[in-house]
Amino acid sequence: MLTINDLFFSYGTIRTLRGISMDMAEGQMTCVMGRNGVGKTTLIRNIMGILQPDSGGIRIGDRNVTRLAPHQRARHGLALVPQGRQIFPRLTVEENLRVGLQARTDGVRDVPSEIYELFPVLKEMGRRMGGDLSGGQQQQLAIGRALAGDPRVLLLDEPTEGIQPNIIQQIGHVLSQLVTERKMTVVLVEQYVDFVREFGQKFYIVDRGQVVADGTTEQLTSDLVQKHLSV
Numbered sequence: 191m192l193t194i195n196d197l198f199f200s201y202g203t204i205r206t207l208r209g210i211s212m213d214m215a216e217g218q219m220t221c222v223m224g225r226n227g228v229g230k231t232t233l234i235r236n237i238m239g240i241l242q243p244d245s246g247g248i249r250i251g252d253r254n255v256t257r258l259a260p261h262q263r264a265r266h267g268l269a270l271v272p273q274g275r276q277i278f279p280r281l282t283v284e285e286n287l288r289v290g291l292q293a294r295t296d297g298v299r300d301v302p303s304e305i306y307e308l309f310p311v312l313k314e315m316g317r318r319m320g321g322d323l324s325g326g327q328q329q330q331l332a333i334g335r336a337l338a339g340d341p342r343v344l345l346l347d348e349p350t351e352g353i354q355p356n357i358i359q360q361i362g363h364v365l366s367q368l369v370t371e372r373k374m375t376v377v378l379v380e381q382y383v384d385f386v387r388e389f390g391q392k393f394y395i396v397d398r399g400q401v402v403a404d405g406t407t408e409q410l411t412s413d414l415v416q417k418h419l420s421v
């Protein structure tokens with residue numbers, strides 16, 4: 191569903207992505223792992239179109255989206271839950287969710303009830319300011335906002351970072367549900383190995399801008415974790 195082919199990206203003269211190729215299948219959660227600073231967020235921003243690669247390609251299904259702007263990619267079914275959540279603190283929860291509706295191509299103007307079924311707390315908190323929510327609630331809001339665009343491919347950049355364990359579990363179960371019931375393609379940047387093993391199907395480990403290991407999450411051995419992920 192999402193294919194990344196030999197992607198190179200530099201910040202000025204500093205080469206950050208060095209020939210990344212990945213394949214993310216429909217109905218699976220693919221996890222992108224790696225230590226801090228190896229280029230995970232840079233990769234996600236290239237996939238979303240916030241950054242433009244020096245070379246290489248990105249496809250969604252049969253469609254080459256490499257030269258499209260982020261809002262055009264959104265209309266091809268791509269949505270991003272950015273690192274640090276980046277919800278709008280001065281908008282209400284409902285207004286935050288409405289922002290996500292803009293990516294839709296079907297003209298739906300109301301927040302789908304499904305989002306409140308997945309995250310009931312967003313219904314309870316509908317009139318509160320985004321900035322008044324806890325970190326975990328804000329993360330659920332960021333995911334809800336992305337889902338409001340009715341994506342086929344959902345990108346999440348370290349959604350468990352700084353979130354309490356019970357909400358991490360809830361988020362994991364929601365993502366699993368999207369993968370199994372809606373056959374969504376989920377791409378999860380994640381450093382939390384237990385979460386990857388519990389909820390993910392495939393993994394890629396990135397080191398200094400290159401893929402150094404990949405496989406099914408059963409193949410994510412403690413040797414690999416030790417070598418590429420432990421600090």
Ligand SMILES: Nc1ncnc2c1ncn2[C@@H]1O[C@H](COP(=O)(O)OP(=O)(O)O)[C@@H](O)[C@H]1O
Nearest residue numbers: 201204206224225226227228229230231232233
């Ligand atoms: N806007 C930027 N300008 C220059 N260098 C950057 C910028 N953003 C990130 N970097 C550098 O690029 C490298 C990869 O960063 P990033 O993609 O954020 O890594 P990760 O998400 O894996 O922690 C790091 O060395 C980081 O310092």
Ligand SMILES: [Mg+2]
Nearest residue numbers: 230231232273
């Ligand atoms: Mg990052």
